[in-house]
Amino acid sequence: MKKVALLSLITLSVFIAIAFIMNPQTVNASKRSSSVNQGTALPDSIQMMVKRACMDCHATDGNFMAKGKINFSDWDKYDAAKQSKKAAAMCKVLTKGSMPPKKWCTNNPNDVPTQAEKDMVCKWASSLKK
Numbered sequence: 001m002k003k004v005a006l007l008s009l010i011t012l013s014v015f016i017a018i019a020f021i022m023n024p025q026t027v028n029a030s031k032r033s034s035s036v037n038q039g040t041a042l043p044d045s046i047q048m049m050v051k052r053a054c055m056d057c058h059a060t061d062g063n064f065m066a067k068g069k070i071n072f073s074d075w076d077k078y079d080a081a082k083q084s085k086k087a088a089a090m091c092k093v094l095t096k097g098s099m100p101p102k103k104w105c106t107n108n109p110n111d112v113p114t115q116a117e118k119d120m121v122c123k124w125a126s127s128l129k130k
């Protein structure tokens with residue numbers, strides 16, 4: 001009788017130990033996927049314009065100041081909140097006409113974003129707003 005009790009006690013503690021070992025991992029894993037709201041890739045139409053008109057500067061191999069503000073090479077690593085903020089900033093600078101910089105536009109007249117592209121960015125930016 002005593003042996004059976006001891007055996008079940010050992011079995012029980014093994015179960016508890018396993019639960020302890022397993023638990024932190026499952027908790028962490030679910031936390032990781034839910035607490036940071038993962039961003040999404042740039043839509044193709046936006047990506048085309050960005051590659052043409054922004055990534056001379058806003059890319060990992062671009063301008064130091066520019067990539068500090070937005071680095072389109074790292075866009076997919078931004079979480080959803082950051083993407084939403086950056087998209088709104090893109091709409092703002094495009095609408096104001098402060099980006100791409102005047103000098104760049106003079107040197108790359110065929111690559112300047114069109115009005116339709118600016119509208120598209122702003123529409124997309126407002127769709128990302130929470």
Ligand code: HEC
Pocket residue numbers: 050053054055056057058063065066069070089090093094099100101104113
């Ligand atoms: C010739 C290089 C160049 C190109 C091309 C360029 N940028 Fe910039 N951009 C910069 C630099 C440099 C800064 C940082 C300096 C500053 O804050 O004024 C900047 C800053 C910004 C900022 C942050 C502005 C702020 O108020 O904080 C945004 C948003 C931005 N760029 C968007 C864009 C978009 C969108 C495009 C493409 C349509 C683009 N840029 C094309 C050089 C460039």
